[in-house]
Amino acid sequence: MSSVSDTDESKSRLERIAGYLLDATVLERIGIAVGATAFALLIGLVIVALAGYDPFRFATQLVVGAFGSERAIARTLRFSTLFVLAGLAVAVAFRAGVFNIGVQGQFVVGGIACVMSIIWTAPYLPTGTVGGVLLIGIGVVNAIVFGGLYGALPGALKAYAGANEIITTIMLNFIAIGVVGWLVNGPFRGEEATSVRTEQLPDYVAFPQVVFSDPNFSVVGFGIAVLSVIGVAFVLTRTRYGYDMVTSGYQATAARFSGVDSKQTIVATMTLSGMIAGLTGAVFAIMIQGSYTDPAGIGNYGFDGIAVSLLAANNPIGVVPAGILFGGLESAGSHIQIRSDVPVQLINGIIGLVVLFVAVPELFRMIGARMGLGGDDR
Template identity: 45%
Template sequence: MSDGLRARATAGLERLVGASVLERLALSVTALFASLLVGALLLLASGYDPMFVYYYLFYGAVGTPFNVALTLQQMTLLLLTGLAVAVSFRAGLFNIGTQGQLVLGALATALTVLAVAPLVPGGLVGGLVLIPLGLLVGAVVGGAYGAIPGALKAYADANEVITTIMLNFIATGIAFYLVNNYFRVSSTVATENVPGYAKLQPILFHPSSSFSLLVFVATLALALGVYYMFKNTSFGYELRTSGLQPAAASYAGVDAERMTVASMTLSGAIGGLAGAVYVLMVEGRYIAPPSLGFDGITVSILAGNNPLGVVPAALLFGVLKSGGLTVGFETDVPPELIGVLRGLIILFVAMPEFFRMLGGWAGVADRDPVATDGGESDGAEADSGGGDDA
C-alpha cells in the first residue's frame, strides 16, 4: 500500500472513530437505505417484486396492533440479551455464553414457579408472589452460571470465549435431560404451563400477543440504569478498567480478578432474566428457547456495546424478525432469501461501527479512554467526539 493511500485510509478511520452522535446516526440511516437498495436489486434478480416484499416486511412489523406487539416482544427479549452481552464486552470480556445463561434461567424460573404455585393462593396475590420470584430466580441462576467462566478467567486465566461456548452446550444438555426425563408432560420436550396468574399479562394489547408493556418499559429502564452505572458510578468504572486497562485498574486499587467475576455475573444475571421473561411472558412454560443469546451478540456489536445503543439495535432486529415472519406467510419468497435480506440490512447498518472498531484495533484512536482517577479523561473524551454517549 502506497504512503498516500495508507494516509487516506488512516484519515478515514480517524474520521469514523471520532464521528459525533449525529454523524453516526446519519451513517446508520444511509447504510439502512443502501441495504434496502441492494436487497431490492437482489429480489429483482431473483424474480420477485421488491416493493411487494418490503411492504409485507414493514407491514408485518407495524401494520396491526398484533404485529406491533410481536415486534416489541422480540425487541424486549433482544434488548435484554443485548444488554447482557454489552455488560461483558464493556468490561473487556467476551461472554459468548448468554444463550446458556438464558436457558438455565428459563428452566429455573419455570420449575420454581411450578413448585411454589401450590403453596400460594391464586389470583392477584399469587401473581405478586410468583412473578417476582420467577424473575429473581432466573437472574440468580443466570448470574451464577455466568460467574463460572468469570472465575475461570480471573483465577485460572482460562479463555472466556472457549469456556462460555462450552458452557452453552452443557446448559442445553442439562435442560434437555431434566425436562425430557423428569418434567415432560406431553410429546413435546417442555414442562407444564405455569398458572395463568403467574404470567406477565399484556397491557393495552390483545392477550394472545404474549407481550407485556410493563416488561418493555422496565427493560428500557434497565438499559438506562446500566448506562448510568458505567458512566457515573465507581462500580461501573472499576468494571471497565479491570477488563480494558488492568494495569491502570491495579494502580487505582481495583481488584481486577473480583471485578472480572462481577462483570460476568452481572452479564449472566441479565441473560438469566431474559430467560425468565421468555417463560413468564412468551411461552408460559419451559421449552427450548430460540437463539436469543446469540442474536444478543449481534445486537450488542451493532450498538457499539453501548447500553443505550442496544435499544435501537434491538428494535431493528425486532422489526426484521416479526416482518420476516409475515413475508414468509404472505409471499412465496423462500425463507433462505428472507434470511439473506435480513443479513444484508444488519451487515450494512453494522458497517460504520465495524470500521470504528477497526480503527480502534489499529490504534487510530482510543474508543473508551479511562483515566486512573476514576473518571474519563477530558482531553481524550473530546478527541473521541463523545462517541460513547450515543
C-alpha cells in the same frame, strides 16, 4: 460538595450533556450503525432480487410486517423486549472488555430456573393475583441467580484459570441447550404434556395485558427491559463500580493503576451480564412461552443480543433503538414467512451482515470521507 450554586450547576450539567450528545464520536457511531444497517438491508434486497423475488414487495412487507398494524407493533415490541434485554446483557460484558458470547446459555438456564421454581412453589402459595405476583417474583429472582451463576462460571475460569471466555461461553451454550433439552424431555417433562415441554405455568402467572392485547406480549415486559436499561446505564455511568468496569474495558492497564482488581472485575462483569441474561430468560418464559420447551428450538436471542449490542456500540442506551430495529426485523420475518415465499432465514443473514459491517468502522469512515461527511475530524 461543589460550591457552585444549584442553578449554575444544573446549567453546566446540561451543557455537558449536550456536549456529549453532540460529541463527534457519538454522532460517528450513530452514523456507522445506520450505515451498517442500510448497507446490510441493501445487500439483503439484492439477494432477494437475485433469488428471483420482487425486492420492492419484500421491502414493503418488511415495513408492514414490523409496524403496519397494532398486531405487528405488538409483535415487534415482543421481540424487541427480548432483544433489548439480551443486548443489554451483552453490552455490559463487552463494555468491560469481556466477550460474553454465552448470553444464550445464561438465557436458557435462567428461563428453566424461572419455570421450574414457579412450578415447584406454586402448590404452596395462594392462587390469584397475589400468588401470581409472588410466583413471578420467585421465578425472576431464580432466573437472575442461576443466570448469574452460569455467567460467573466462565468469568471465574477466565480470571483464575486463564481460559478464553469466548470459547468457554460458546461451549457452555451448547451444554446449557443440551442439558435443558434433556431435562424438559425427561425429568422435567410435564405429565400431561403432549409435546416436549415442562408443565404449564399456572394461568395467573402472567404479565397483565395493558394497551395491547396480545397473548405473547405485555407492556410490562417491555417496561422491565427499559427499566433494566436505565438501571444498567445508571450503574455504568454514575457508580464507581461501573467506572471500574468500563475503565477495565477501555484500558486494563490504567484500571490496574487506579486500583481495580482485574480478576474480581471480570467475575463481577460476567455475573452481572449473566444476571441480565437470566432475567431475559424469565421474561421470555413468563411472557411468551408459559412453560419451557426444548431450547434448541426457541430462537437465538442470546446471539442476536450480540448483534444488538454491537450495533449500539455496546452503549446500554443505544441498545433500545438497536433492539427495536432488530425486533422489527424479526417481526417482519414472521410476517414474511406467512405472506411470501422468501425464506425467512434471510433475516438472520442480514443480521450477520449488520454485525460484519459494524466491525469495520474504518470502512464507513472512508465512505463518509469520500462523501464529504465530516471525515476530517479524525
